[in-house]
Structures are given as C-alpha cells and as structure tokens.
Amino acid sequence: MTGPVMFNDPPVRTEAMLTLFRTVQRRLLLLTAGAAVLGVVVGLLVAGGPGVWGALLAAGLGLVFTFTTVATLRFLAGRGPELLQIVLVGGWLVKMALVVVVMLWLREQTFYHRGVFFGTLVIVLLGAVAIEMYSVATARIPAVEATTGDVSRVTTQPAEGAGTTPADGEPRQDAAREASDGDNEPPTGPSSAA
Known part of the structure; x- marks a missing residue:
C-alpha cells in the first residue's frame, strides 16, 4: 500500500477524472454561450445597448467564477489533498475579492x-x-485503478470440497473417508451395465 500523496509527489492523473472535468468545462462553456445569447436578445429588446452590455458582463463574470474552479480541479487532479484544499480555498477567496471589486465598480x-x-x-x-x-x-469514476504490476504470481485456491481445508492444508477427514468408501463399493448405475 502506498503512503499519502504529498506536495512534491508527481501527479497521478486518472483519465476518468480528467474526462469528467473536460465534460463539465464543455458544458459550462455551452451554458454560458446560450445564456449570453438569450441575455443579449432579451437585453436588446428590453433596454437596447445597455441590455446587451448587462448580458455580456454577467455571462463573462459567471464564466470566470465557475470555469476557473473546474480548471483548477483539472490541473490538480491526482495531486495531494492538502495542495487541493489550499489552492481551492485560496482561489475561491481571490475570486470572491474579484467579484466584490467588479460589483463595486x-x-x-x-x-x-x-x-x-x-x-x-x-x-x-x-x-x-x-x-x-x-x-x-x-460520472463513471472507478473506485480502483488498474495498475501494471507483476501478474506472474497468481495463486489458486482449491475448490470447495476438493479434499483440503483452506485454513490448514490438511486433508479433510470426511473427504478422505468418502474416497476410501468409494473404492470398496462396486460401481452402480448405467455405466456399470456396459
């Protein structure tokens, strides 16, 4: 078993996680483009030029706020949880400060x-x-990642009732008795007639 992932460890980029982040980024871009187009049309009908600017500003601000979080997660995929927490909380604080400044302006x-x-x-x-x-x-994220390890060491367990117990490897008494009883009895059934 491996130890915890630390700051200087190389990133382990799971393809399933990266696929999830790419999907979310693509959907966010489509949503923002659709909301911007709808907002521009409604803004143009309601308020003319100021309505268009209102829609474009809102779409841009919303995209910056949501898209940067997913981009950060995609960049940090597979790195240590400590680094992830520091960057996400720090990034969130920076984004909130940016939103406050923009809203004040x-x-x-x-x-x-x-x-x-x-x-x-x-x-x-x-x-x-x-x-x-x-x-x-x-999302279809696997709970266990397949690794390329040494597959030449394969152990097999005997089937249930195969004459040994899994715990001690000694022959089972009832299996040994059945085998000795079976040797003393003549075969019966359809095959004995032939």
Whole structure:
C-alpha cells in the first residue's frame, strides 16, 4: 500500500477524472454561450445597448467564477489533498475579492442594464450548479485503478470440497473417508451395465 500523496509527489492523473472535468468545462462553456445569447436578445429588446452590455458582463463574470474552479480541479487532479484544499480555498477567496471589486465598480456605472445583468448572472450560476451536480452524479469514476504490476504470481485456491481445508492444508477427514468408501463399493448405475 502506498503512503499519502504529498506536495512534491508527481501527479497521478486518472483519465476518468480528467474526462469528467473536460465534460463539465464543455458544458459550462455551452451554458454560458446560450445564456449570453438569450441575455443579449432579451437585453436588446428590453433596454437596447445597455441590455446587451448587462448580458455580456454577467455571462463573462459567471464564466470566470465557475470555469476557473473546474480548471483548477483539472490541473490538480491526482495531486495531494492538502495542495487541493489550499489552492481551492485560496482561489475561491481571490475570486470572491474579484467579484466584490467588479460589483463595486459596476455599482457606479450606467452603461449596462442591471435587471438584464442580474437575470443573466442568475441563469449562468444556477445552470452551472445544475451542470456540476448532474455531471458528478452521472460520472463513471472507478473506485480502483488498474495498475501494471507483476501478474506472474497468481495463486489458486482449491475448490470447495476438493479434499483440503483452506485454513490448514490438511486433508479433510470426511473427504478422505468418502474416497476410501468409494473404492470398496462396486460401481452402480448405467455405466456399470456396459
């Protein structure tokens, strides 16, 4: 059995995990593009140019917030859990600080429509949560990875009732008795008639 994975250990990249992260990234991109197109159309109809800007800003902010988490997980796949926790928590704090700064800056701006911005952002964030939950729930991640080890050392256990017990390797008394009783009796049945 191997010890814990530490900071300087080489990454073990499981293909199933990387496939999951690629799938989530692709779905997040499609969701954000769809939400941006829908938001731009609705924003254009509702508020003209400011509506378009509101939809684009919300889609961009939502994509940065959700996509970077999955990209970080993909990069850290197979590395130690300590490093994963440090990077995820640190990255989350940086993203929250970025969101606060952007929201404070946007509060004073008038070039975008706030209703379209809020609606598009809610669609992107709720859709991202749904995508991540669905992708993880339907992922096929093996519990045990196949390794290339020495397969020349194969041991076989005797079948049940084969004359030995698995514990001590001594012949079983009832199996030995059956074998000796069977030698003294003449064969019976259809084969004895032939």
